[in-house]
Amino acid sequence: DIQMTQSPSSLSASVGDRVTITCRASQSISRYVNWYQQKPGKAPKLLIYAASSLQSGVPSRFSGSGSGTDFTLTISSLQPEDFATYYCQQSSSTLTFGGGTKVEIK
Amino acid sequence: QVQLVESGGGLVKPGGSLRLSCAVSEFNLSDYYMSWIRQAPGKGLEWISYISSSGRTIFYADSVKGRFTISRDNAKNSLYLQMNSLRVEDTAVYYCARDPRRWVSGLYYSLFDFWGQGTLVTVSS
Numbered sequence: 038d039i040q041m042t043q044s045p046s047s048l049s050a051s052v053g054d055r056v057t058i059t060c061r062a063s064q065s066i067s068r069y070v071n072w073y074q075q076k077p078g079k080a081p082k083l084l085i086y087a088a089s090s091l092q093s094g095v096p097s098r099f100s101g102s103g104s105g106t107d108f109t110l111t112i113s114s115l116q117p118e119d120f121a122t123y124y125c126q127q128s129s130s131t132l133t134f135g136g137g138t139k140v141e142i143k
Numbered sequence: 144q145v146q147l148v149e150s151g152g153g154l155v156k157p158g159g160s161l162r163l164s165c166a167v168s169e170f171n172l173s174d175y176y177m178s179w180i181r182q183a184p185g186k187g188l189e190w191i192s193y194i195s196s197s198g199r200t201i202f203y204a205d206s207v208k209g210r211f212t213i214s215r216d217n218a219k220n221s222l223y224l225q226m227n228s229l230r231v232e233d234t235a236v237y238y239c240a241r242d243p244r245r246w247v248s249g250l251y252y253s254l255f256d257f258w259g260q261g262t263l264v265t266v267s268s
Contacts, residue, residue: 071252079260080258082258087247132190
């Protein structure tokens with residue numbers, strides 16, 4: 038199976054900060070990466086698919102980039118509602134998720 | 144609006160069985176691949192199974208292969224997960240999720256655009 042390694046596992050940031058989360062695949066997966074946001078007690082929500090396509094209804098402060106093995110989710114200006122856990126997921130082969138990145142208030 | 148509602152979770156002893164259901168509304172189930180994804184308490188997400196729109200293609204994660212069976216009844220707008228030989232490590236919230244197989248720049252991409260609220264399965268003696 039393809040392993041997805043997310044970093045950092047957690048971070049503290051302030052409202053207005055630019056936040057970057059990375060995900061590294063154990064082998065090349067082209068652009069087969071999606072990003073999700075999950076808040077406590079809730080189901081995950083799709084943010085980005087195919088590495089860089091913004092899901093309908095998701096604010097434009099969220100963006101994704103990368104291809105091959107290295108991928109990035111960027112929040113350009115962190116808002117109070119963005120404090121959550123973020124997961125990458127690959128769909129190049131048997132589906133796997135990264136371990137998650139918890140974004141906390143500094 | 145699109146809804147997915149899981150049911151059937153509960154407390155079961157190791158070695159026991161449960162059947163989860165996912166009832167969908169406001170979309171045609173027969174047009175979509177569907178998956179089950181679980182999340183152990185305080186842990187990350189784990190994909191466990193998917194089924195194609197017709198039901199002819201099915202895959203399982205190694206952790207559940209041979210013990211869990213995914214199925215669907217498009218006429219009833221329902222997805223199922225039969226879980227047998229349950230283990231303590233199967234304790235988790237189980238989500239069903241819709242996969243629209245989106246077309247992007249000449250390729251199909253698998254993604255989960257709608258999820259249910261989850262149902263908790265607890266395996267304990």
